[in-house]
Amino acid sequence: MSSVEVIGQAGPDPAGPPERGPAARSDLPSYLAKKVAAAVVSFFMVLVIGFVIFSLMPSNPVAAITRGRRTSTEQQQFLHEQFGLDKPWWEQFGDFVWRTLHGDLGYSWGYQDSVSSLVLSRLGPTLLLMGAATLISVVLGLWLGIRSGWRHGSLLDRLASGTALTLWSVPTFWLGLILLVLFASGGVGPIPSIFPAGNMSTPGSGSGFTPAHILDVAWHLFLPCLTMVAVIFGQYVTIMRSSIIDELGSPYLLTARAKGLRDDDVRRKHAVPNALLPSVTVIFLQLGTMVGGAITVETVFSWPGLGYLTFTALKIPDLPLLEGTFIVFSSTVIVFNLLADILYRFLDPRVRQQ
Amino acid sequence: MVRFARAYVQLPTGVVGALILVGVAALALSAPLFIHPSDLSVSKASGPLLHPPLDGYPLGTDQPGRSVLDLVIWGARPSLTIGLIATALTVLVGSSIGLMAGHYEGFVSRSLMHVTDWFIALPSLPLAICLAAVLGQGAVSITIAIAITSWTGTARLVRAQALAVEARPFIERAKALGASDRQIMLRHVLPNVAPLILVSSTLTIASAILSATTLTFLGLGDPTDVSWGTMLNQAFGQGAVTGGAWWYLLPPGLAILVVVLGFTMVGRAVEQILNPKMENRR
Amino acid sequence: MTEPAPHPDAPLLEVEDLSVTYRAGDREVHAVRGVSFSLEPGEMLGLAGESGSGKTTVALSLLRLLSKNARVAGEVRFRGEDLLTADWRRMRAVRWAEASVVFQGAMSALNPVRSIGEQIREAILLHESVGEEAARRRTAELLDSVGVPASRAGNYPHELSGGQRQRVMIAMALACRPQLIIADEPTTALDVIVQAQILRLLADLVRDHDISLVMISHDLAVLGETCERLAVMYAGRMVESGPARQLIQDPRHPYTNALSSAFPVLGDPASRMAPAGLPGDPPDLSTLRPGCSFAPRCPQVMEACTEREVALWPAGDERLSACLRVLPDYPDQHQEQHLAARVGARSGS
Numbered sequence: 010m011s012s013v014e015v016i017g018q019a020g021p022d023p024a025g026p027p028e029r030g031p032a033a034r035s036d037l038p039s040y041l042a043k044k045v046a047a048a049v050v051s052f053f054m055v056l057v058i059g060f061v062i063f064s065l066m067p068s069n070p071v072a073a074i075t076r077g078r079r080t081s082t083e084q085q086q087f088l089h090e091q092f093g094l095d096k097p098w099w100e101q102f103g104d105f106v107w108r109t110l111h112g113d114l115g116y117s118w119g120y121q122d123s124v125s126s127l128v129l130s131r132l133g134p135t136l137l138l139m140g141a142a143t144l145i146s147v148v149l150g151l152w153l154g155i156r157s158g159w160r161h162g163s164l165l166d167r168l169a170s171g172t173a174l175t176l177w178s179v180p181t182f183w184l185g186l187i188l189l190v191l192f193a194s195g196g197v198g199p200i201p202s203i204f205p206a207g208n209m210s211t212p213g214s215g216s217g218f219t220p221a222h223i224l225d226v227a228w229h230l231f232l233p234c235l236t237m238v239a240v241i242f243g244q245y246v247t248i249m250r251s252s253i254i255d256e257l258g259s260p261y262l263l264t265a266r267a268k269g270l271r272d273d274d275v276r277r278k279h280a281v282p283n284a285l286l287p288s289v290t291v292i293f294l295q296l297g298t299m300v301g302g303a304i305t306v307e308t309v310f311s312w313p314g315l316g317y318l319t320f321t322a323l324k325i326p327d328l329p330l331l332e333g334t335f336i337v338f339s340s341t342v343i344v345f346n347l348l349a350d351i352l353y354r355f356l357d358p359r360v361r362q363q
Numbered sequence: 364m365v366r367f368a369r370a371y372v373q374l375p376t377g378v379v380g381a382l383i384l385v386g387v388a389a390l391a392l393s394a395p396l397f398i399h400p401s402d403l404s405v406s407k408a409s410g411p412l413l414h415p416p417l418d419g420y421p422l423g424t425d426q427p428g429r430s431v432l433d434l435v436i437w438g439a440r441p442s443l444t445i446g447l448i449a450t451a452l453t454v455l456v457g458s459s460i461g462l463m464a465g466h467y468e469g470f471v472s473r474s475l476m477h478v479t480d481w482f483i484a485l486p487s488l489p490l491a492i493c494l495a496a497v498l499g500q501g502a503v504s505i506t507i508a509i510a511i512t513s514w515t516g517t518a519r520l521v522r523a524q525a526l527a528v529e530a531r532p533f534i535e536r537a538k539a540l541g542a543s544d545r546q547i548m549l550r551h552v553l554p555n556v557a558p559l560i561l562v563s564s565t566l567t568i569a570s571a572i573l574s575a576t577t578l579t580f581l582g583l584g585d586p587t588d589v590s591w592g593t594m595l596n597q598a599f600g601q602g603a604v605t606g607g608a609w610w611y612l613l614p615p616g617l618a619i620l621v622v623v624l625g626f627t628m629v630g631r632a633v634e635q636i637l638n639p640k641m642e643n644r645r
Numbered sequence: 646m647t648e649p650a651p652h653p654d655a656p657l658l659e660v661e662d663l664s665v666t667y668r669a670g671d672r673e674v675h676a677v678r679g680v681s682f683s684l685e686p687g688e689m690l691g692l693a694g695e696s697g698s699g700k701t702t703v704a705l706s707l708l709r710l711l712s713k714n715a716r717v718a719g720e721v722r723f724r725g726e727d728l729l730t731a732d733w734r735r736m737r738a739v740r741w742a743e744a745s746v747v748f749q750g751a752m753s754a755l756n757p758v759r760s761i762g763e764q765i766r767e768a769i770l771l772h773e774s775v776g777e778e779a780a781r782r783r784t785a786e787l788l789d790s791v792g793v794p795a796s797r798a799g800n801y802p803h804e805l806s807g808g809q810r811q812r813v814m815i816a817m818a819l820a821c822r823p824q825l826i827i828a829d830e831p832t833t834a835l836d837v838i839v840q841a842q843i844l845r846l847l848a849d850l851v852r853d854h855d856i857s858l859v860m861i862s863h864d865l866a867v868l869g870e871t872c873e874r875l876a877v878m879y880a881g882r883m884v885e886s887g888p889a890r891q892l893i894q895d896p897r898h899p900y901t902n903a904l905s906s907a908f909p910v911l912g913d914p915a916s917r918m919a920p921a922g923l924p925g926d927p928p929d930l931s932t933l934r935p936g937c938s939f940a941p942r943c944p945q946v947m948e949a950c951t952e953r954e955v956a957l958w959p960a961g962d963e964r965l966s967a968c969l970r971v972l973p974d975y976p977d978q979h980q981e982q983h984l985a986a987r988v989g990a991r992s993g994s
Contacts (some may be wrong), residue, residue: 051481051484055485058485058490059493062493062494062497063493063497064500066495066497115547119583128696140738150447174624174627175620175624176574178619178620178623178624178627179616179619179620179623180568180573180576180577180580180595180616180619181369181577182595183578183580183612183615183616184616185600186599186604186612186616186802187597187612187613187616189604190604190607190608190609190612191609193604194604194607195607197511197607197609203844206605215560220886236955247365251480259753260748260753260754261754261755261756261757263705263710263748263754264748264754264755264756265756266710266740267708267710267740267741267746268741268745268767268768268771269735269737269738269739269740269741269742269768269771269772270738270767270771271737278759279756279759282756282758282759283756283757285757286758300486302488304488304489304492305488305577305580305581305583308581309599309809319489319492320581322582323492323496323582323583323989324582326496328496328497330535331492331493331496332493333491334529335489335490335492336512338486338489339484339485339486339489341486341489342484342485342486342686343484344486357758358758358759358760358803359757359801362367
């Protein structure tokens with residue numbers, strides 16, 4: 010787990026997935042309706058929190074928004090009216106919700122563009138980076154977690170746990186910086202600069218789905234992806250390992266062994282399917298929080314995604330843009346949590362209805 | 364307590380973790396004895412500019428010519444302070460909400476847990492960035508941002524444990540004897556939940572330090588402070604990466620790694636003693 | 646389909662001087678100490694004892710299913726072949742195909758996320774060279790033979806009742822036509838009526854297919870209804886064995902006596918842990934004192950009981966008992982006077 014996802018959690022997932030046991034035993038439509046309703050309420054809360062942070066907390070929102078830029082009194086007055094700051098707060102909030110629901114996330118001062126279109130244009134690179142990193146981490150993490158848990162206390166287990174713990178204790182961005190210095194600066198000893206120092210493709214390398222361009226993007230993707238994987242795969246190891254260990258004493262494994270199955274088959278066919286259930290949910294929950302991890306990695310590698318956009322918004326500072334990215338990040342998390350709930354429902358026969 | 368200490372000494376990870384923390388704390392506390400403020404001043408720095416390790420500067424120098432070794436040692440002070448204060452706030456908020464959610468029934472408990480769930484669902488870093496951006500640069504706003512985004516874990520843990528304690532007969536007896544809600548929560552439930560809070564807070568410190576460094580790196584800290592986060596922020600901003608200045612980047616990150624590992628190891632050791640069943644799960 | 650046994654006249658199963666020691670940290674728990682018994686083809690043997698008496702450990706050690714911290718000594722000869730020294734490939738082939746297990750608590754002994762049909766088929770496909778379709782048919786027959794509708798093969802364990810799950814366990818045990826079934830508390834956690842049904846089903850099937858049965862229970866009455874011969878275990882040792890009816894009606898070991906008088910009702914779950922009317926707890930098996938392990942709780946304890954532990958000794962026709970009082974040099978009249986010294990013996994220990 011990186012410095013990024015770590016906020017708000019005491020170590021690698023002590024609490025596990027939110028309770029979703031017996032309550033999930035209702036029929037499917039009402040279950041879905043309940044979960045979707047909960048997601049809608051969460052989204053509303055995100056809007057409330059966004060509004061509180063960006064419109065109520067600053068004593069003078071106009072000053073906060075225009076911080077670091079010279080503005081005349083007339084401009085300030087204009088903005089004041091444009092934001093509807095003379096209206097009572099509930100009307101402001103109503104306007105804000107109305108605009109957001111219509112896809113209007115405000116206007117970015119730094120980029121002189123609408124926040125929605127900025128966010129949309131940066132979504133692709135972030136999805137590419139996050140998707141690649143997640144896929145590799147999940148596969149690697151689950152594989153290691155299963156093996157470590159099955160033979161807990163073995164050399165592999167101790168190595169995997171030690172590596173995961175060490176990488177967890179490292180700030181994501183620092184790992185990225187070190188990788189950059191080692192492999193992209195050409196300034197450390199004999200190591201040549203084999204990877205680009207940033208961005209998503211070489212300028213003028215073409216675009217679209219030409220093999221050359223794809224290779225070029227993959228070459229740029231390597232280090233940021235490696236950084237993310239290094240920091241996040243450990244949490245999947247931890248999750249999977251502990252769910253395998255939870256299953257170890259289960260009587261059905263004894264049954265499987267008594268049937269004459271080989272150890273590998275007992276693990277693959279019996280332990281893993283059971284241990285995966287709780288893990289999948291937790292993994293999906295982590296996916297949401299991982300979105301935030303994009304911010305530091307994209308910053309370090311100037312990867313042109315949402316995270317880098319957040320960083321530039323912070324630097325300018327461009328509060329409407331920051332607010333927009335906050336809403337988008339939070340919504341992604343809500344969507345992933347909803348997916349986790351739905352997936353869980355379909356995976357576990359004990360909850361699934363015939 | 365003696366039994367606890369004896370069990371603790373048996374655990375190699377716990378001992379190593381504790382030694383690390385004691386060492387770092389000693390170094391941080393005694394730093395003013397051998398590092399003069401002028402050594403850290405950008406304008407009074409006398410070393411060569413962004414130079415690899417050399418005589419008198421065992422870890423090299425930074426852009427304005429300050430000793431990286433001095434900076435790293437000094438940097439422990441604000442980094443640890445923020446971690447400790449943010450954790451104290453986190454634990455205070457989280458435990459109060461957890462205790463209340465475990466004690467009261469019905470509406471209060473449910474709404475507290477709903478609020479907690481909403482906060483858990485929020486991505487912490489973006490939220491912390493937004494909070495710190497609006498509150499302004501500096502250690503105070505970083506501390507507040509961390510506390511606001513990390514109390515939920517403690518609250519959930521404490522609530523779960525408090526519920527278990529509240530179900531025990533002696534609570535019933537205390538109620539029958541006319542104890543007030545506050546007395547029950549503070550005198551009866553809290554002492555039983557305290558060990559758990561202790562474990563979770565050592566792990567919270569680790570993550571708070573990481574978070575503080577991240578937020579500082581992103582430029583939310585006070586640029587005149589000397590902390591591990593600002594060092595990395597300045598190194599990044601001043602082209603240490605493209606310049607291949609590994610000596611400038613490596614030490615603050617390793618320092619963070621060591622301290623975070625220290626807290627995590629201590630936390631796990633304490634956890635192992637208080638809750639032996641968890642031994643194999645981590 | 647059964648290949649001829651290596652020694653046609655030999656018993657199906659011979660357990661000789663079986664001992665199991667668990668290592669837990671720096672402690673050693675002597676869970677089973679020198680247990681011997683044998684089983685003829687088609688015979689049904691009941692193994693009785695409280696929780697912790699070692700009966701389940703004996704059952705699991707037959708197929709070498711114990712956890713890694715268990716050290717097993719002695720011999721387990723199955724059709725003349727010592728299973729304790731067999732290689733693992735051979736062991737896996739014996740498991741289920743020749744000897745299968747009906748575990749207690751089918752809810753947890755069945756894999757919760759795989760359908761019951763799949764779980765039965767798995768055993769068939771593993772041990773017999775038949776196709777998927779044939780395995781499916783056989784699964785349907787098996788379910789049918791235990792009284793579960795074959796249409797339920799696609800169901801998951803949680804969708805069945807407790808009795809049905811236990812029936813599925815029995816069907817699964819029969820899947821590869823074994824010669825021996827080990828039933829470990831097959832009816833615990835079921836209500837009394839269902840218990841009786843399951844017991845009858847198991848006994849009928851085993852008899853019809855000429856399968857040998859080792860049935861394990863804390864409940865002498867349950868065992869007495871099904872098995873011809875009973876063996877009683879206490880603190881890791883076998884303390885008495887003999888024909889079921891005689892053993893229950895006329896116990897030759899005070900522990901059997903306590904056990905048989907403790908169960909007025911068939912399968913009363915409350916008395917599972919400790920027989921009613923028997924004071925004290927079973928001994929800690931990591932620190933054994935000399936003398937009979939049962940002495941501290943024995944209502945008929947004599948002074949000599951705390952000094953020597955006797956092996957199983959003939960105690961009548963086909964009967965064995967490990968009690969000093971059945972030894973020829975300890976006639977009954979000694980009993981009274983030593984009983985008086987009992988309090989002194991216990992406080993002195």
